[in-house]
Amino acid sequence: MAKVSDEWVAELKRGSIQLCLLSLLSQGSKYGLQIINELRDMTGGFFDLKEGTLYPALRRLEERGYLKSEWVERESGIPRRYYQITEKGRAVLSESIEVWKEMVKGTEAVLRSAKK
Amino acid sequence: MNDVVESYLAEIERKLFWMNRKTREDILREIRSHLSDRIAAGESPGDVILSFGPADAIAKEYLRIYGFGAGFVFVFGILAIVLSVFTVPGTVDIASDYSGMDWVSLVFLLMTILLVLFTAYKGGRKAGVIAGLLGCATRFVVLGLLVSTGSVVIRDGVLGALGFAFVSIMLPVIGYLSSVRSYAK
Numbered sequence: 001m002a003k004v005s006d007e008w009v010a011e012l013k014r015g016s017i018q019l020c021l022l023s024l025l026s027q028g029s030k031y032g033l034q035i036i037n038e039l040r041d042m043t044g045g046f047f048d049l050k051e052g053t054l055y056p057a058l059r060r061l062e063e064r065g066y067l068k069s070e071w072v073e074r075e076s077g078i079p080r081r082y083y084q085i086t087e088k089g090r091a092v093l094s095e096s097i098e099v100w101k102e103m104v105k106g107t108e109a110v111l112r113s114a115k116k
Numbered sequence: 117m118n119d120v121v122e123s124y125l126a127e128i129e130r131k132l133f134w135m136n137r138k139t140r141e142d143i144l145r146e147i148r149s150h151l152s153d154r155i156a157a158g159e160s161p162g163d164v165i166l167s168f169g170p171a172d173a174i175a176k177e178y179l180r181i182y183g184f185g186a187g188f189v190f191v192f193g194i195l196a197i198v199l200s201v202f203t204v205p206g207t208v209d210i211a212s213d214y215s216g217m218d219w220v221s222l223v224f225l226l227m228t229i230l231l232v233l234f235t236a237y238k239g240g241r242k243a244g245v246i247a248g249l250l251g252c253a254t255r256f257v258v259l260g261l262l263v264s265t266g267s268v269v270i271r272d273g274v275l276g277a278l279g280f281a282f283v284s285i286m287l288p289v290i291g292y293l294s295s296v297r298s299y300a301k
Binding site: 031032033050051052055056059060063071077078079080081 | 173
């Protein structure tokens with residue numbers, strides 16, 4: 001991994017972040033910090049999202065109608081904004097998972113042919 | 117909260133000046149909630165802010181998503197209308213009582229194009245297209261009025277009219293194409 005720059009890795013990861021967010025939020029409503037922590041824990045640290053990436057990404061998904069959000073008050077502290085998948089988001093997710101599987105299959109077939 | 121945090125939030129708020137007020141407040145509240153959660157968990161405010169990222173970059177990301185608020189779309193739309201009145205050849209002569217002022221119309225046309233570019237760049241695709249459409253419509257209305265009252269005649273016949281129409285239609289097209297906003301909402 002030594003010669004691979006952070007930017008390059010970030011670029012490789014970018015395409016799958018939205019899909020991961022939709023999957024995670026299909027389980028129930030979650031707030032930003034929770035999403036960051038859960039993604040990091042689930043992937044053994046591979047998806048360690050920066051806040052500056054996560055929050056705008058959530059907003060984009062919301063603007064597209066794939067997520068909805070609501071403020072939840074709590075006993076102490078500032079309320080949290082919880083995100084949740086919409087029906088439209090669910091439909092997009094299940095379709096995207098199929099695309100993803102095809103993509104992985106296709107990419108792996110090509111990668112196997114690589115000469116190292 | 118902490119002074120460092122407050123000034124960080126204030127900087128983002130300033131950079132989101134162009135945005136709809138409600139959305140801006142909502143974004144700031146969300147960031148504030150996140151920062152305070154991490155600080156409450158024992159992290160230092162400086163580290164937490166550093167991890168969130170530079171205010172400038174954060175604000176740019178959000179502006180890309182939401183673009184101008186309705187107030188700024190309105191202001192820039194009005195500006196587009198006012199400027200594009202004088203892009204119609206003949207209007208400057210009438211307004212200034214001098215003749216041969218059509219070169220000023222070209223200057224106004226340039227300003228209108230720059231305005232549409234700026235609106236689209238800063239305010240998003242929707243704002244850019246609205247400014248361009250208003251400019252385009254104004255040009256046709258003003259020309260129509262001038263021709264029907266006999267104040268101007270279209271020079272160069274069909275070619276002149278086609279050129280005028282082409283330039284007019286290009287305004288919303290410029291607004292559409294020059295938006296960096298990834299969501300054509």
